[in-house]
Amino acid sequence: xxxxxxxxxxxxxxxxxxxxxxxxxxxxxxxxxxxxxxxxxxxxxxxxxxxxxxxxxxxxxxxxxxxxxxxxxxxxxxxxxxxxxxxxxxxxxxxxxxxxxxxxxxxxxxxxxxxxxxxxxxxxxxxxxxxxxxxxxxxxxxxxxxxxxxxxxxxxxxxxxxxxxxxxxxxxxxxxxxxxxxxxxxxxxxxxxxxxxxxxxxxxxxxxxxxxxxxxxxxxxxxxxxxxxxxxxxxxxxxxxxxxxxxxxxxxxxxxxxxxxxxxxxxxxxxxxxxxxxxxxxxxxxxxxxxxxxxxxxxxxxxxxxxxxxxxxxxxxxxxxxxxxxxxxxxxxxxxxxxxxxxxxxxxxxxxxxxxxxxxxxxxxxxxxxxxxxxxxxxxxxxxx
Numbered sequence: 327x328x329x330x331x332x333x334x335x336x337x338x339x340x341x342x343x344x345x346x347x348x349x350x351x352x353x354x355x356x357x358x359x360x361x362x363x364x365x366x367x368x369x370x371x372x373x374x375x376x377x378x379x380x381x382x383x384x385x386x387x388x389x390x391x392x393x394x395x396x397x398x399x400x401x402x403x404x405x406x407x408x409x410x411x412x413x414x415x416x417x418x419x420x421x422x423x424x425x426x427x428x429x430x431x432x433x434x435x436x437x438x439x440x441x442x443x444x445x446x447x448x449x450x451x452x453x454x455x456x457x458x459x460x461x462x463x464x465x466x467x468x469x470x471x472x473x474x475x476x477x478x479x480x481x482x483x484x485x486x487x488x489x490x491x492x493x494x495x496x497x498x499x500x501x502x503x504x505x506x507x508x509x510x511x512x513x514x515x516x517x518x519x520x521x522x523x524x525x526x527x528x529x530x531x532x533x534x535x536x537x538x539x540x541x542x543x544x545x546x547x548x549x550x551x552x553x554x555x556x557x558x559x560x561x562x563x564x565x566x567x568x569x570x571x572x573x574x575x576x577x578x579x580x581x582x583x584x585x586x587x588x589x590x591x592x593x594x595x596x597x598x599x600x601x602x603x604x605x606x607x608x609x610x611x612x613x614x615x616x617x618x619x620x621x622x623x624x625x626x627x628x629x630x631x632x633x634x635x636x637x638x639x640x641x642x643x644x645x646x647x648x649x650x651x652x653x654x655x656x657x658x659x660x661x662x663x664x665x666x667x668x669x670x671x672x673x674x675x676x677x678x679x680x681x682x683x684x685x686x687x688x689x690x691x692x693x694x695x696x697x698x699x700x701x702x703x704x705x706x707x708x709x710x711x
Contacts, residue, residue, distance in 0.1 A: 344634055345665050346633045346668075348629045348630070348641070351629060353661055355680070358654060363385065363612060365386065367386075369593045370593045371513060371608065373608065374518075377586075386594070393511045394509070394564030395503070396564040397499060400497070401470070402455055409474050416450035419450055419451075420454055420473050421447070421448050422443050422446065426443055432465075441466060444542065461547070467504070471502040478501070485499050504564060513593065520590075523562075523574075524560065524561070533562060550563050550573065552573070555606070556609060557578045569593065571598045572593045573591065573601055573602070574589075575589070577613075579613050582618040586616055588616075619651040619682065621648055621649060621689075626642060627641065633700070635700035637700075639695035641663055643691060648687075663691070664676050
């Protein structure tokens with residue numbers, strides 16, 4: 327009997343405690359209702375944002391449409407991929423030839439936008455890009471792309487390869503200027519093009535410039551009349567009978583402490599003044615679609631722990647959690663708990679994870695009360711837990 331007691335006492339007093347039972351408290355994902363966008367009611371439109379995947383929403387036709395001078399954004403990016411401009415420089419010098427001078431008359435005869443040029447004129451690559459993207463000069467778009475690739479055929483082959491590599495598979499080019507109505511794209515592709523343009527420091531700087539003064543050419547104003555209105559800082563106009571009035575645009579807004587750059591496109595307007603009104607309306611409605619979405623508040627419970635010796639505690643969020651979200655983005659919540667035998671207030675016991683689109687927010691869970699040792703009497707009277 328003495329021997330049995332000698333074994334029983336230390337075995338029961340020193341044995342590991344049984345795990346506390348963890349019961350999940352239902353956690354619901356916060357509501358994130360969609361926003362109603364003010365689509366123009368014609369052509370094709372879409373909106374997205376830098377740093378957010380894919381496209382938020384589209385309006386109108388989603389088939390490839392003629393994009394006119396929005397083509398010049400592609401031309402510029404393809405040229406810069408071949409002939410990059412180093413930081414702090416204006417790039418190599420282009421010397422205009424008699425062939426370049428002849429392009430002026432060729433495009434003018436087709437009612438295309440042109441800017442003065444003469445054989446022997448020297449301009450930096452950056453300056454030529456400014457004429458192309460700010461003034462939308464067709465003759466300079468062709469001169470630039472021929473300079474970079476040797477011929478228009480070689481440029482178009484390089485452009486097709488670039489588009490494929492960037493995943494812009496619904497976009498096709500027939501020329502470098504946008505005068506050819508066969509230059510087509512979808513609004514989804516154009517949203518991704520806008521993000522690529524803004525990610526390029528040379529292009530993003532140029533498209534936000536209202537005017538520039540260049541040798542021989544003089545002062546040229548940006549064809550985008552909306553620059554500076556409502557945070558609009560780009561990107562490119564387009565105009566062609568087959569395309570109507572078009573604008574690929576961007577606007578930087580503040581959402582709480584966050585700076586967000588919205589991107590959008592409208593194709594098929596009747597003229598640029600009415601198109602600009604439609605862009606402002608669409609942007610205004612899109613701005614309301616961004617929100618700082620509260621996910622969880624500090625102290626919110628997710629699990630309830632209870633022990634066989636009738637102690638209890640909750641696993642609660644240790645901090646507030648929120649995320650910058652676009653209206654209508656799906657929100658999911660998943661929580662995990664750890665096995666607990668005893669624990670102090672604040673002891674980490676799991677986590678809760680919210681997934682909002684591609685954003686993931688994880689908040690630790692901790693005990694809000696003590697789960698203490700039950701003491702020797704309980705241990706002695708509950709040898710098996």
